[in-house]
Amino acid sequence: MERVAIEQVYRTDYGRIVARLIYLLGDFELAEEAAAEAFKAALEQWGRDGIPANPRAWIIATARHQAIDRLRRRVSFDARRDELLHFVENRMADSEPEADGAVRDERLRLIFTCCHPALALEAQVALSLRTLCGLSTDEIARAFLIPATTMAQRLVRAQRKIRAARIPYEVPSSDHLAERLEAVLTVIYLVFNEGYAATAGDPLVRKDLCAEAIRLGRIVLELMPGDAETAGLLALMLLHDARRETRLDAAGEVVLLEDQDRERWDRVQIAEGLRLVEMALRGGPAGPYAVQAAIAATHARARRAADTDWREIAALYDYLLTQQPSPVIALNRAVAVAMAFGPEPGLALIATIEAQGELSNYYLLPAARADLLRRMARWREAADAYRAALALVKGNPERRFLERRLAEAEALRDS
DSSP, X not given: OHHHHHHHHHHHHHHHHHHHHHHHHSOHHHHHHHHHHHHHHHHHXXXXXXXXXXXXXXXXXXXXXXXXXXXXXXXXXXXXXXXXXXXXXXXXXXXXXXXXXXXXXXXXXXXXXXXXXXXXXXXXXXXXXXXXXXXXXXXXXXXHTSOHXXXXXXXXXXXXXHXXXXXXXXXXXXGGSXXXXXXXXXXXXXXXXXXHSOSSBSOSOOHHHHHHHHHHHHHHHHHSTTOHHHHHHHHHHHHHHTTGGGSBOTTSOBOOGGGSOGGGSXXXXXXXXXXXXXXXXXXXXXXXXXXXXXXXXHHHHOSSGGGOOHXXXXXXXXXXXXXXXXXXXXXXXXXXXXXXXXXXXXXXXXXXXXXXXXXXXXXXXXXXXXXXXXXXXXXXXXXXXXXHHHTTOOBHHHHHHHHHHHHHHHHHHHO
């Protein structure tokens, strides 16, 4: 019982806990170490004394005291000991972060703090995802399509640079928020992506991450109500999240977009998302989030899968690819082209992407190729592509879906 409670607190509140500790302790590494010690202490004490009324507050208080003890044990020639100890003890009485900054939400404050322009954009985003949003190094690496060992090294270098350069743990003033906005929006977007389609494990959807990303998106839009890309990102998340309940069937199996029950889509969220798309597109030249939101809006407006305007979606992907060239966007464009103009041109585009090698570990590439081959009744080739996708997939719901499609292709191949 206690272990289950601890695992639940870790899964849902780790990011908030570390965000609070960084504010209280002023040191990323110390905050993470103290949080780890507090969770370890919970394993022993909750089993003996019972689960506290407020588990997150208990973890934070225990971690803070662990950090102070750790600082006091440091040898006298540690130049930062006294400085950090003074900083922490001064904040012992603080129950909440200072309210005089532009960013009032604690986790968002720390995301803006992590997104310091002295760090490379990728380092800003990765550090925020790991330290404040609670994503694992493996999850972040998959978001960036790089090996986990490479991402771990980048995170270590980013933390070392923060220490060496004495980058302050503070939120920028209102007139400097804009220079950090791109990284902050990227963090929120990737948190939502991991929640909407978890890259590994049993759940396809992590509702906690989706809800948190949408919550943060709303706060950023309040901070910058005229920013088109912020409106576009919030619209994109709302429109995707509106389909959440239809993405799995009663048995927990994947349901493709074309097979979802559109009557069950959240029409209130869709209406809000469509209003925000219009706002984003009126705000000037459409940025990448606004264009992706426009694509999601085209799907949301179609009452039946057959009504989807795939030519419009393909044109939007053409424009998006000029703004944000990436192999994943190119793959999505290839699928849209296939749906609009037939599988053959889509397969040709996928072959080009595959030859470039950037998506060699991305299971959706062979999965997309398999789907197009399946639509053409080229069962032997489709089966080979499904096997290639199965060799790469990490999530269990997607694995089961691909296994079903492979079995179907093999049966029709041999019939």
